[in-house]
Amino acid sequence: MSAPPIDDVRTEETPGPVRVSVVPLLRRLHFYAGILVAPFLLVAALTGVLYALAPQLDGLLYDDVLEVSSASGAPRPLAEQVAAAQAALPDGTLTAVLTADEPDATTQVVFSSPGSADDGDRTVYVNPYTAQVQGRLTTSFGSTPATTWLSALHRNLHLGEPGRLYSELAASWLWVLAIVGAALWLVRQRTARHRVRSVIAPERGAKGVRETRSRHGSIGTWVLIGALFLSATGLTWSTYAGDNFSAALTALDAKAPALDTGLGGAEGSTGSDGHSGHGDVSQDAEPVDPATFDRVLVAARDAGLDGPLQLGVAAEPGTAWTAAQVDNTWPIRLDKVAVDPETATVTARADFADRPLLAKLSSLGIQAHMGRLFGVANQVALLLLGAGLITLIVLGYRMWWQRRPTRADRRAPLGSAPKRGTWQHLPLWFVIPAPLVLIAIGWAIPLLGLSLLAFLVLDGLIGLARKRAGGRTSPQSG
Template sequence: MSVKPPGSRWYNAVWRWHFYAGILCAPFVLWLAATGSIYAWRPQIEAWLDRPYDTLSPAATRASPEAIVGAAVAAVPGSRLHKYELPPSPASAVRVLVGAPGGDRRVYVDPYRLVVLKVVREDSRPMQLVSHLHGELLAGAWGSYLVEIAACWAVVMILTGLYLWWPRGRAGLAGVLYPRLTGGRRLFWRDLHAVAGIWVSLLALFVISTGLPWAKAWGSYFAEVRTATGTLDGPVDWTIGGRKTADDPMLGDHADHMGMTTPHHGFRAGELDRIVAAATALRFAPPVLVSPPGAEPRGWTVASDAADRPLRAQTVVDGATGRILARKDFGERHWIDRAVGYGIATHEGQLFGIGNQLLITATALMLMTLSISGAILWWRRRPSGRLGAPLPLSRPRYGAPLIGTILVLAVLMPLFGLSLLVVLAAETGLARAPGVARWLGLRGAPT
């Protein structure tokens, strides 16, 4: 479509869709930016929260891993071992994850005195709650759908915002790349909104695209497409709609050896001690999780659960001999899984250290600035008794570029396509009610 000056039918139509997308997205953008920036600092926050359990006084003797697990299981009646986490230092408590009625528990055990220091529900840990608030609004699958719809419309908001931002006959970079500070409040907020939008647009599109694999609908859709195209390389190692498809995504035929969704069977005396020694020798990136056998009685799984996903690796180890039965590193996965892994690690702020965390935090702050400045602009310019949407001019012609763009977005983001149909149907229906139509800005302008 051709670039028209402000006031044209195209400009006005794009402005209307930008307004509607912003009204829908702004509350979600603020929420996701706040929770996402908190989660980006998860390593530091969890280290601070767990500091009482990582400053123990080592003693002359240390209990065996099996004795430590025995103390953890005894602290949660009716539980069974799910994961044993290698302690990060000699002064650290051992974290043992046990399965129990009502949900998994994380048990902190002093390995020198066999004292249970803390028992907490795994899904009640602060950063787990932040994760669920961020991805599901604590509303399960329906919350994931809402977040995904908001993310899809945020893409529309960004693309339409770029069209509106595009300088048309303006001299200089003021109001384009930096805000003007001497033109009054309205001009300042307009420039702040436009400039924040252009600086954050590419980063925001990246953050949205790397977050979609977690979403319930898009993640399932992505898996179906990969199955149909023969590119699925076993279970993925990220959650979809708040649930993991498996805990063992890398090992192919050995994928039933472990997993929190797979019941673990009992193990023979001496096996855990042997496996922990083997796991320590592997020197995987922490945290390193040891999981007992599933249906197959021999294979224990040792897995790195590093937040920097390219550092992850997994092995299956024979409990009787300590021999490695299978191993798969991150670099051996399908290129799509590697690409998603790099994207997720960046999205979480964990790919390149504190610089990545600062980048994600800056992106979140700019998105919050974008939303707040947009809300202020709307509040200041809204007419009394109306929502304040730009009034429609005569309908522009929908050419092939626009239709093609909408179809591409609908294929890439199916919930966008479905929600767009709902919005168009609602707009058509509401336009027939004069009072509602005027309040929404569907009527009241010359055609």
């Protein structure tokens, strides 16, 4: 939730008695965090909504490539399909094949092309019933150019690694704004006659800033859980907080086990969440026999792997091929096996059911964050959640404008911030553990800690400057 209302809280210009409470601190924190972080959240919400629509956009842009016009008869052997793709892209290094996930879907034959002007794989789309090539696209981990572009827009605004700071900053503060906003809204409604209704529904007959605040609070209540979910899952693959999360999983021995692809004493492995065979095949490897894909597919099916599969070429000589389920829609199918390409026997497997609980939750959470886990229902939920966050931000800024002083002697373009010196209101039970909690949060979520520290320093300097200039504000920051 964004900037809080300040019509009935003390601003920097209004002195008053000191009461022991954490509410003044929460008001000031929510106000400033909402104003300063909301632009990042707005961009993240807008780009997230666009990314949620990626499957439909793919259908509009690439329908002639992704789908066959007529699904009739039995599919041709993979060897024929792969041979057709190799003929269409003779200079590529074959790395993987993705079997059709629907009867009317094409088979995807993936090649890596070193030295290309742009990054990404080259995927050739083959009609599984005729073994005819329908087209080819530059892809990234199976995603079309449009989906890849939208993903990068949401992740880093196409600014590379520096751009990822925006999305991590938004995810870092989202949970703080949501929790603090919910606490402030519940405090405000604690004396309401119909308490539950006042929390979840706008106030009837309210006007002006009161109406805006009521809508802001009630919408915030509805999106609270979703906002916390987006924040948590978004941080798991962010740059700094994501590294800490990964380190915590390693320390707790809670990471997904790697699939052993070693053969005859050779060592090799691939992560259970990885896209085996996608661009990681040695460029010096021997040419791939297309018939091997049929043998690996049969071995995988005999091992119980149903649904769409990704068949990965051995990364190095003397290592196994991989066959991985790639169905991310609930109930998911994400098991994986290693197959000896010579004997077509399964040499190792890594099942989703055997992953530690945290690894399972992390994988499921990421798929839901991307709108894949529950199909269209997941997309609709993300669209509603994104719309809710955007509305909250707009209402928050509207409240800030509505609370501006309008008297002739005190005109201002925007409303004043809650009063400084909120630390004076804090009870001991909050003050004593607070430093340790802040240090722990700052370590786990570095951008949150650094941005909070920067705010405290800047706020303190501004307060000190105003005091020296004869203002009535306290030099202590909130």
